[in-house]
Amino acid sequence: MACPFLRDVVDEEALVLRRAFRRERVFRDRLDPLAFPDDHLYERYRFSADGIRYLCRLLGPRIKHRTARSHALSVEQMVCVALRFFASGAFLYSVGDAEQLNKATICRTIRSVCLAIKALADVFISFPGHRRLCDIKEEFYRIAGFPNVIGAVDCTHIRIKAPSGAHEADFVNRKSFHSINVQMVCNADCVISNVVAKWPGSVHDSRIFRASEEVISRISLFLSGEFSGVLLGDRGYGCQPFLLTPFTDPQEAQQAYNHAHARTRARVEMTFGLLKARFHCLHKLRSHCDFSFERS
Template identity: 95%
Template sequence: MATRAVYFSPSEAQILMEAYEEVKDIIKKKGNTATVIKQREKAWQSIADRLNARFFASGAFLYSVGDAEQLNKATICRTIRSVCLAIKALADVFISFPGHRRLCDIKEEFYRIAGFPNVIGAVDCTHIRIKAPSGAHEADFVNRKSFHSINVQMVCNADCVISNVVAKWPGSVHDSRIFRTSEIYQCLSQGEFSGVLLGDRGYGCQPFLLTPFTDPQEAQQAYNHAHARTRARVELTFGLLKALFHCLHKLRVSPVRACDITVACVVLHNVACLRKERAPRVPPAMDWDNPAIFPDDDSGRLLRDQYVLNYFS
């Protein structure tokens, strides 16, 4: 069966390959799950590099990727899987909450966006489309838009570096439920970090997670406006991630492998951000407008009112 070769622009290829080279060097130094890469001959390394770059950047079918490099599907799967897991193993190095900079600098960068103080991250979830999984839990992966997906939580900084990622939940699980069961929720609720996250109306207002007012008055409108402009940075981050890694538009793999690939892409995204690579063009993001399933916390509402009184009145 004939397949159409998939290509990506020279600028996209350059960004991805430079980021991949940096990560690969670190993998070699650590000598962990990437020992297979070490043992490859120089010619095979060149093919493997092109293979992974083509898959992550284009999201092509494995057959299309293999045809471009004259490799069979089994070889492609093994190579992409081994490199994916090796990159994912670096998550603790490149994904760190609240970030790789001083807390005061993180807050200052968010404040410059719209004058919203004390912000240490913007949180939201994004759906990664997957093929329909087999098994008894197939229906769990059908989301509110009626397609199969995994629902991935991310927290980002003002410079679009992703400081936290949770990739393990099926598409039917609500954003706020993912947040409440996450490690970052436990850390924030125990007061381990000084500052607040910004989230949309799908989250209940907490003393460490501020949400917009539903029916704002005049001063509350100013708060909502600054909140929306600042929180929009996480939507921009999703757009940048999916624009650079087209494979995230649909992963034709099992849910577990889809989660692994997503985390690997986040690692590479952060490497590109830290290297200050030129960002790809980002299409408009789709707002899922999730309804809240948990009520606002009284102390969260009180803190939100104090923000309005102290900063937006």
């Protein structure tokens, strides 16, 4: 039978070894959303710590509370609340439970951040882009050898909850759900250069292109020769000197054109896919929408 003294020594030695190899616990300030590693932040907010800090510097002057009364949220907290909603697309009370805030605070915060982003949209969204035209054309040409392209245009449907009012039926699209039809133009790097997000889901893509004041103003610049390039669109658009569409019944000599056209225009579809994969709120907007946003 082992001696009690030796057993106590062995137990004490094992305890010392466990303490030596135990990883030190790090206590983070839960009121600071950036006090976590990047993988934690990206999983919940779709941005790294540096990306969130950049957004805070950009949006801070527009959303910062003037005082700290009533335990006002910091800029970092407000940005992270909005990003969690954009990333998850969950109900407001679910976002509030995750951020330990009430639903009304979540609603006000998301609205403030959205308005701040909308006010800065024309700084980042500019047609045909912030790069030189020759560089934009070169990037498109590398895809499939299609020359002189400065943008790909298409529309996507963003599902919304049924709006109240007399025009509710206008938002029912051809797939029988309520949506808004959003038109975008992007470059070969999937960078958006034009957005029109104000039309009901029942409106056809070509009508959005024709009726948009911003697009019409750009068309006049195309015709005047200020922008020497073409846009690529699908068969839903009418073929024009500045907007090329595929042949409906291609002959053998036209199949190569259609193939290069499809591969090049696919960048706008990739852009839609990237946006909806990163921000799940675009699968269905659960809030009331203001259909008056257009930037170019």
